[in-house]
Amino acid sequence: MATTVGDALVAIDIKGLYAAYQRQPVLENITLQFPAGKWTAIVGPNGAGKSTLFHVLTGSMKALRGKVQAFDEPIGTHRKAGHIAYMAQREAIEWDFPVSVWETVMGGRYGQMRQDRLWRRLLPSRWYHPRHVEAVHSAL
Ligand SMILES: Nc1ncnc2c1ncn2[C@@H]1O[C@H](COP(=O)(O)OP(=O)(O)OP(=O)(O)O)[C@@H](O)[C@H]1O
Ligand SMILES: [Mg+2]
Incomplete structure (x- = not known):
């Protein structure tokens, strides 16, 4: 049970x-x-x-x-299935590194993205699956 x-x-x-x-x-x-x-x-x-x-x-x-x-x-088992996401705290982020807030939060979708088809994972970020884009907008 x-x-x-x-x-x-x-x-x-x-x-x-x-x-x-x-x-x-x-x-x-x-x-x-x-x-x-x-x-x-x-x-x-x-x-x-x-x-x-x-x-x-x-x-x-x-x-x-x-x-x-x-x-x-x-x-x-759940890590491999992409069910676990993590966003580092402020101190662990290199602020001079040229990534946007949007991209940083998108990092939390990494596990979920691993379930996408390979061709989609190789595309630039503007073609990420809409469910990832929606999740990031909703989180922000
Ligand atoms: N990479 C590391 N090597 C050695 N000690 C570490 C390392 N990272 C953290 N520690 C030590 O482990 C303890 C717990 O640190 P941790 O970062 O988990 O605390 P925290 O509760 O997240 O603190 P904060 O509120 O500052 O984020 C602290 O004493 C810290 O100095
Ligand atoms: Mg901490």
């Missing part, structure tokens, strides 16, 4: 998560559930480990221990 929290399905289910840079532990025994179809905000002081948590969810950082699932499946 699907895991639920209150009346919602659990989208992301984190159990006993540990993560560290070199030896310095940043996330220690984190257990947390994100309900599907709702906004969740992670709030904490600078250096608390918020971005580190997202790096683990996106797969750019490997957890030392623990289990991360999405809709009762390993989160990697």
Whole structure:
């Protein structure tokens, strides 16, 4: 049976998560559930480990221990299916690099774009599939 929290399905289910840079532990025994179809905000002081948590969810950082699932499946399955998107925070963006706000937000569609046909992925951005363009406009 699907895991639920209150009346919602659990989208992301984190159990006993540990993560560290070199030896310095940043996330220690984190257990947390994100309900599907709702906004969740992670709030904490600078250096608390918020971005580190997202790096683990996106797969750019490997957890030392623990289990991360999405809709009762390993989160990697959903990463491959393009269901996970991430937009870096202000400090991680190189502001002199010549990309627009529109292109930066479009970066969040990367996983979804991987499902497009190869020929479409090779086209310049003005020919991106309208669903990506609409998603970016709606987010902005
Ligand atoms: N690449 C890295 N190498 C080593 N330590 C790091 C690295 N990135 C972050 N840290 C350290 O890990 C801890 C958590 O950092 P993280 O960036 O996850 O915090 P945050 O909650 O996102 O902070 P902020 O509110 O400033 O964005 C901090 O002590 C930080 O100095
Ligand atoms: Mg951060």
